[in-house]
Amino acid sequence: MQTNKRKLAIVGTGHRGAGTWGRDAPATCADDVELVGLCDTNSARLAVTRDRLGAADAVASTDLDEMLDRAKPHTLVVCTRDDTHADIIVKALESGIDVVTEKPMATTAEACRRILDAERRTGRHVDVAFNYRFAPTSRKIRELLAEGRIGKVSSVDFHWYLDTRHGADYFRRWHAYKKNSGSLFVHKSTHHFDLLNWFIDSDPVRVFAQGSLRRYGRAGEFRGTRCKGCPHADRCEFHLDISKDPWLHALYEAPSAEDGYVRDACVFREDIDIYDTMTAELLYENGVEVSYSLNAFMPIEGYHLAFNGTKGRIEVRMYEKQAFDAPVGEDEILILGTDRSVERIKVSHGPGGHFGGDPLLHKNLFVPEADDPMNQRAGARAGAMSVLTGVAATRSAETGQPVDVLPLLEAG
Incomplete structure (x- = not known):
């Protein structure tokens, strides 16, 4: 070696x-x-x-x-x-x-x-x-905001959609319990809250959120223990035959005999306690207001993101998986000026996972000469702020009250 x-x-x-x-x-x-x-x-x-x-x-x-x-x-x-x-x-x-x-x-x-x-x-x-910070579209958005292309940002609309394949997967696995994952406000939304914190370049100070379980867990019309051998397999849209994925089958099926953890648990288990439908309003230290949502049983996969500024609007609709014709391998960013001007910027996805973000993250972390002019590399404080935003959102959804974020970081 x-x-x-x-x-x-x-x-x-x-x-x-x-x-x-x-x-x-x-x-x-x-x-x-x-x-x-x-x-x-x-x-x-x-x-x-x-x-x-x-x-x-x-x-x-x-x-x-x-x-x-x-x-x-x-x-x-x-x-x-x-x-x-x-x-x-x-x-x-x-x-x-x-x-x-x-x-x-x-x-x-x-x-x-x-x-x-x-x-x-x-x-x-x-x-x-x-x-996701390293996805080419994310970097381009960060550059446009830093250049002041739409003036001072006043508000953001950010809505993420998980389809019935990806979304359901969180309810098959250990993520389905708050004690394991903190809820999807923590596990999944941590990606999105970090992007917002990075894009806006400020800390969130207050969150008001709502969450509910509308499709999975106790909302299901029938249930079993796991997909393998389930008597409802022929009528369940979420049935997963793990034997058809050699990689997952090897990692989880035989090993499940050792600890009981299966990769295809029923998405309708009655003790599931995370949300599949979530909304949140966020206020940032610099005054930016954010409207956010996450839905986990959509017919589409991807996100809609828009920044509203004093001189215009930046908007992108990322199509990841759709049943209709949509752009493949690239995203379009719209820059809309208050003078009714429109600029369209095409951004190609890169090779590798997360639209090219994975290999760029790896290089940033491990190649000694890698530079980081856009501060894409995220340390422990960035990790904490995204988690605390999710913790605040979960607490708000549970109590029906807004929750301040920064005191969570400072509490003893």
Whole structure:
């Protein structure tokens, strides 16, 4: 093994850990990264991942302390269940190891404070994998806003749509319980809240939100335990035959015998307690007002984003998956002036996941000479602010009251 490469270890060898970080990051940054360690509490999944990655030289262990001690990584990538992130991140920092964590960085305000404190105490660094910042369209929007193309931003409309394939997946998995994911206001919306924080270049100060469960969980008209062997399979639009996906089948089906975690749990389980329909109003420190929504059972996939400014409007409709003809491989950004002028900017997607964002994120993190003029790289504070926005939104939806964000960061 070359000593000049950054030694990378991964904890959590499910789909994201094995794919985005175990397979893709070392391939994208082959001259700068080597995979030295893998850890998962499920020994069967760990073995499958190690085999599929061809990582025979990597230390593999179900015990994180053992893996870190033997592999001695420079960076640990955290891809475990959301509510476990904080303990692992703090352990790594206190062991002198930098961290890249999947989003959300944590699920509670207290956990965010622990991570920020550990980073200050140890002098080590946390990066949060906000790959949407690196999508070409996101970068272009950030550039246009920074150039003042529409003057001073006054308000933002941001609406994200998950279709009945992607959206349903959160209700099949561990994400379906607030104790694991903090709700989709934390798990999924952390991406969107981070983009807003980055675009607007300010902190959110107050959130008023509403959430409900309209299609999944107890709203279902019938239910089983899991899709495999379900008697309702022939009439359920959400039925998933995991055997048709060799990658997921290998990672989850046989390993489920070890810990009971299945990848195709029924989306209509009555104890599901997260929302599938969410709206929020956000107020920022610089006065910008945001109208946000997330819906998880739409016939479309993608988002609508618009910035309203004193000199015009920037608008983009991103078509990811639709039943109708829509642009493929590129987005169109409209710049609408108050003088009725219209400028259309075409932005092509890049290769790799998240419209080209994944490989650009990997290079930014691991290639030593990578520059970052647009501040796309997100640290622990950015991770905390996106989480706290989601925590505030969840609390607001539960109480029916607006919630202030910044006191969550400062509370003891």
